[in-house]
Amino acid sequence: MTLRRTLFAAVLSGSLILTAGCAGDDVADDDADNDSGSGGGAVTIASQSFDEAALVTAMYEELLDDAGYEVTKKLVDTRPAYLSEFPASVDIVPEYVAGLGDQLNTDANGEGAEPISSSDLDATLEAMQPLLDEKGVTLLDPSEAASQNAYFVTQEYSDDNGVTKLSDLEGESIKLAAAPDCEGRDDCEAGLADVYGIDIELLPLGYASPQTYQSVIDGESQLGQTGTLDGTLDDQGLVLLEDDRGIQPAQNLVPAVSSEFLAEHEDVAEPLNALMAALDNETLGELIARVSIDRETPEDVAEDFLEQEGLID
Amino acid sequence: MTLLELTWDYLTTAGSWTGNGGLLDRLVEQLLLTVTALLLGMGVGLPLALWLGHIGRGGFLAVNVSNIGRAIPTFALLAVLVTADWPGPAQLGPYGRAGLATLIALALFALPPLVTNAYTAVREVSADVLEAADGMGMSGRQRFWRVELPLALPLVVSGVRLALVQVWATATIAALVAGPGVGAIIVSGFARNKYSEGIGAAFVVAVAALVLELLAAAAQRAVQPGRGATVRTS
Secondary structure, three states, X not given: OHHHHHHHHXXXXXXXXXXXXXXXXXXXXXXOOOOOOOOOEEEEEEEEOOHHHHHHHHHHHHHHHHOOEEEEEEEEOXXXXXXXOOOOOOOEEEEEHHHHHHHHHHHHHOOOOOOOOOOOHHHHHHHHHHHHHHHOEEEOOOOXXXXXXXXXXXXXXXXXXXXXXXXXXXXXXXXXXXXXXHOOOOOOHHHHHHOOOOEEEEEEOOOOOHHHHHHHHOOOOOEEEEEOOOOOOHHHOEEEEEOOOOOOOOOEEEEEEEHHHHHHOHHHHHHHHHHHHXXXXXXXXXXXXXXXXXXXXXXHHHHHHHHHOOOOO | OOHHHHHHHHHHOHHHHOOOOOXXXXXXXXXXXXXXXXXXXXXXXXXXXXXHHHHOOOHHHHHHHHHHHXXXXXXXXXXXXXXXXXXXXXXXXXXXXXXXXXXXXXXXXXXXXXXXXXXXXXXXXOHHHHHHHHHOOOOHHHHHHHHHHHHHHHHHHHHXXXXXXXXXXXXXXXXXXXXXXXXXXXXXXXHOOOXXXXXXXXXXXXXXXXXXXXXXXXXXXXOOHHHHHHHHHO
């Protein structure tokens, strides 16, 4: 009886591992009907669910809605969850240049593939073009706004040690509170260690998470990871350090559109390009702070901003 | 290479096991975490549950209070403990970051099977046997140590065995607050798109759970009352 129970447990845990392996949110329930020609019809947009992505996605939604489209919006936790259904059943994705490029690269060339992105926007776009063609995806105009990793210290630490840029930390032993994917990344642990010569000990507490802020404010770690668009730092007495040796890839905001969908609906390009032109780090940072600090809904903030910019009526 | 082959590669590479933060390191951390949390749970839960079973009162309350542990997600509890001023995320010796918070959360998680089994085990000792014990003139204390506990032991140990395997597998959540254990490899593997490492480490946790289960099953067999008796009479 013990044996039978143990075997049962073994089979059960085995099947759990298998289901875990293929877990993933079902982004689009069905293939949207896209045959209704330009200037309307159904469109599915998908993105990640953190505040910044949710806000930008809400802007896309408003714009497309304004252009006469029936918009279905899906927000999920991770990029691979929607990327596997893009461009098949997802039509438009608010993306970041380097993030999309590197993900397509690892999808196509395996987990160990050399990253193709760099801090140079044009070079990165050029390097990812073959992968985009292969996937059937077209990028519209990238924005000046770029959501890159950034590293912060407390104002006090900055003043006491005269640290304003990352190279000031060269040769120091630093505890870094960051996302668990930081380890080995050129824009995070590996870059800080190799390019800046900082001796990094990683605490995997999350990207701009409450735990990460707390750890730096409490002095458990000296350096914390957030993004260039973080509008909450000031209030917490934290300051960003300048990336003076350029380890951050070009994470400019960019609309990624299914090439097939774009060919049938050319009119989606113009409003999305206008949105990209209207955004820069400061504007977007303030808007995100309204969502993440003031708890306004992404939809309200998006509508407000687009009306103010005259992008929708 | 397929994911399965990559995972096999990862598991059969010596470098994955040795070294700082390798699988062996993490396994030892997790075992330490599991055993300590289980002992804490046993230290609190077993005496109480056995005593309540002995006097035959208050068990309903005890079982239900400990069952709150089942209703509260362990990770939620851990998150609250880590955010609180005490115990907070402080380092605790070999238990690593947020060690105390993790131990408390896991010990509470271990309570329901321990308390339920121990209480039921003592309560379910046959009334005839108890009457016989009373008839022999045993005091309450004698009755407990010589009759109730030996007869209850297999079920008590089965509760410990259940708690052991549950706590072992759940101890991986320590990684979510940058704590110790194999969970650190699982989380970091999935976060870095190195699914082979995440799945490989999860597989190791599952296999270790089965090994623990087998060991605990052997321990349970050893305390089966029938066996001791046959040895003594033969």
